[in-house]
Amino acid sequence: MGDRVAIMGVGQTDHRYMRPDVNHEEMIHEAVRLALEDAGLTIRDIDTVIFDNMDLFEGHYLADAMTVDGAGMYLKPGLKMNTGGTSGGTAVATGWQHVASGLFETALVVGWQKQDASPSIGSLVTAREPLYDRELAAGAVGIFATMGLQYMQETGCREEHAALARVIMADNARKNPHAHLKLEITVEDVLASRVLVWPVRLLHMSPTSCGACALVLGSEARARKGPKTPVWIRDLETAHREVSVFRGGCVEPRPQVSAIEVAAGRLYRRNGITDPAGQIDVWELYTPSSWALFHWMELFGICEKGQAWRLVEKEAIRLDGPIPIEPSGGVVSTNPIGASGVIRVAEAALQIRKEAGERQVAKDVKTAVATAWGAGSWIVMFYLTREA
Amino acid sequence: MSDEPLEIVIPMDLRFKWSAGPHLGHFLRELREGNIVANRCPECGRLQLPPTPVCGRCHVAMGTDWVPLSTKGTVISYSFVVDPMYDAGIGDMRPVPYTIAAIVLDGGPDVAFFHRLEEKDPEKVRVGMRVEAVFRPPGKRQGLMEDIIHFRTID
Numbered sequence: 106m107g108d109r110v111a112i113m114g115v116g117q118t119d120h121r122y123m124r125p126d127v128n129h130e131e132m133i134h135e136a137v138r139l140a141l142e143d144a145g146l147t148i149r150d151i152d153t154v155i156f157d158n159m160d161l162f163e164g165h166y167l168a169d170a171m172t173v174d175g176a177g178m179y180l181k182p183g184l185k186m187n188t189g190g191t192s193g194g195t196a197v198a199t200g201w202q203h204v205a206s207g208l209f210e211t212a213l214v215v216g217w218q219k220q221d222a223s224p225s226i227g228s229l230v231t232a233r234e235p236l237y238d239r240e241l242a243a244g245a246v247g248i249f250a251t252m253g254l255q256y257m258q259e260t261g262c263r264e265e266h267a268a269l270a271r272v273i274m275a276d277n278a279r280k281n282p283h284a285h286l287k288l289e290i291t292v293e294d295v296l297a298s299r300v301l302v303w304p305v306r307l308l309h310m311s312p313t314s315c316g317a318c319a320l321v322l323g324s325e326a327r328a329r330k331g332p333k334t335p336v337w338i339r340d341l342e343t344a345h346r347e348v349s350v351f352r353g354g355c356v357e358p359r360p361q362v363s364a365i366e367v368a369a370g371r372l373y374r375r376n377g378i379t380d381p382a383g384q385i386d387v388w389e390l391y392t393p394s395s396w397a398l399f400h401w402m403e404l405f406g407i408c409e410k411g412q413a414w415r416l417v418e419k420e421a422i423r424l425d426g427p428i429p430i431e432p433s434g435g436v437v438s439t440n441p442i443g444a445s446g447v448i449r450v451a452e453a454a455l456q457i458r459k460e461a462g463e464r465q466v467a468k469d470v471k472t473a474v475a476t477a478w479g480a481g482s483w484i485v486m487f488y489l490t491r492e493a
Numbered sequence: 494m495s496d497e498p499l500e501i502v503i504p505m506d507l508r509f510k511w512s513a514g515p516h517l518g519h520f521l522r523e524l525r526e527g528n529i530v531a532n533r534c535p536e537c538g539r540l541q542l543p544p545t546p547v548c549g550r551c552h553v554a555m556g557t558d559w560v561p562l563s564t565k566g567t568v569i570s571y572s573f574v575v576d577p578m579y580d581a582g583i584g585d586m587r588p589v590p591y592t593i594a595a596i597v598l599d600g601g602p603d604v605a606f607f608h609r610l611e612e613k614d615p616e617k618v619r620v621g622m623r624v625e626a627v628f629r630p631p632g633k634r635q636g637l638m639e640d641i642i643h644f645r646t647i648d
Contacts, residue, residue, distance in 0.1 A: 125498035125500055126498060164503075164505070224579070226578070226579050227579050227581075227584070230578065230579045230580070230581040231581045233581070235509070235511045235581070235582075236511055236513055236517060236521065236637070236638070237517060237520075237543045237638060238607060238638070239581050239582055240580075240582065240637075240638045240639055241593055241607050241608065241609070241638070246576075246578070247572065247574070247593065250572040251570050251572055251595065254570055254571070254572055255570055258570075258620060299575075299576065300573070300575045300576070301574075301575060301576040302572050302573065302574045302575065302576065303572055303573040303575060303615070304572075307576075362550075
């Protein structure tokens with residue numbers, strides 16, 4: 106499994122719809138500086154920088170080349186990750202691998218997106234195989250619409266339950282000073298918001314955000330000397346599902362193969378996790394639409410198939426509930442895409458450190474799962490612990 | 494130094510050319526003739542729609558065991574696109590509303606085919622409804638997915 110790796114430092118911007126006050130590099134630099142300060146290090150202490158964003162979402166390629174100074178990458182060894190929605194997760198995984206291998210003692214992971222630069226949906230709709238399924242692509246919204254519809258058809262779930270999930274995430278986001286959308290909304294408000302692709306309504310979808318998030322990862326020896334409680338990345342797992350084109354995606358005929366179930370199964374087996382809901386204290390899942398939450402809860406083994414909506418109905422996923430999910434407000438509240446996967450890990454680490462402020466969950470957090478999900482049903486998941 | 498944020502707008506107009514390759518190319522040529530074909534994995538026997546060079550589950554070459562599917566099928570899921578969405582093919586907003594559906598074609602139980610339904614009334618679309626592909630007239634087909642206009646409701 107490699108050497109032990111800890112999260113030493115966490116930094117993120119206040120994520121917003123627009124950041125006309127800064128350019129890309131200046132925005133990235135805010136998060137990098139905060140993460141280094143948190144780790145008690147300077148950029149000279151960083152051995153390698155792993156950088157990620159979704160290319161073209163700012164309307165240009167080579168985003169790394171234009172932001173190298175702000176990211177602290179200048180003349181450092183490093184890599185750029187660009188794997189769609191999972192980019193942030195892939196970057197953290199790559200940083201972990203660099204340190205776990207023993208080749209580097211410290212790694213700075215920087216994820217960001219500045220979506221006020223261009224209509225990023227214009228890039229996203231090109232993420233479909235151009236000859237076979239681009240004609241029908243309705244962006245990410247269409248995927249969550251088919252998910253939501255299928256879930257309602259197969260369980261007792263109604264639109265009200267997805268709306269309640271969204272309200273709970275909004276309630277959490279209002280406690281998170283970094284969150285983009287801090288909406289004061291009710292179930293009725295969600296149900297009254299306009300339909301994008303039925304049953305997905307505007308309030309069910311993640312916003313387009315500007316923001317950056319940085320992590321400092323360190324070897325055990327370095328992490329134990331840092332000023333903050335080390336949060337250990339105990340294990341991680343990834344799986345990419347076979348969909349070079351959209352073969353019906355989440356509604357393909359059964360049996361479906363889910364990358365999430367495959368990845369979670371491998372990670373749980375290696376770590377003796379037989380009761381995920383009981384053994385994981387907090388979840389920062391990458392849930393781009395409140396309609397995805399039910400599927401995610403079931404695929405990650407938080408509950409039996411067809412039961413997630415009942416847990417949401419009982420509000421078990423709230424900060425003071427038995428299974429807190431998305432205490433930060435989640436991706437539906439804040440989605441600077443390249444940063445979103447890094448933010449999930451950062452927020453889970455803050456929960457373990459008990460530094461999550463008003464959004465700290467009621468449970469004593471010793472373990473957390475953070476994930477990133479994206480195109481092709483690609484999943485990256487992290488198992489974080491307080492004990493080494 | 495002014496505190497006023499300076500933002501510059503730059504429109505772009507780009508052209509792209511795609512190679513279909515032998516497997517999807519065969520599928521699109523058949524589509525131009527009014528046929529929908531899948532290919533079959535020599536290992537697990539699963540059909541692939543659209544046809545692919547490799548079976549993702551068995552990791553073997555799919556070959557050219559072509560299986561014609563019916564142009565009739567059953568809806569297994571659907572949705573209504575209400576909000577305008579960028580069409581990457583034209584770089585502009587696509588007209589709404591329209592209905593999308595996952596359809597299992599007769600003879601193709603392993604695969605779903607995604608296309609539009611003619612029916613736009615949410616009250617009339619349901620899982621299990623029977624539909625049939627409506628092709629453009631033979632001279633108007635180009636080997637594109639749009640050679641099928643939509644699927645119409647039958648019986």
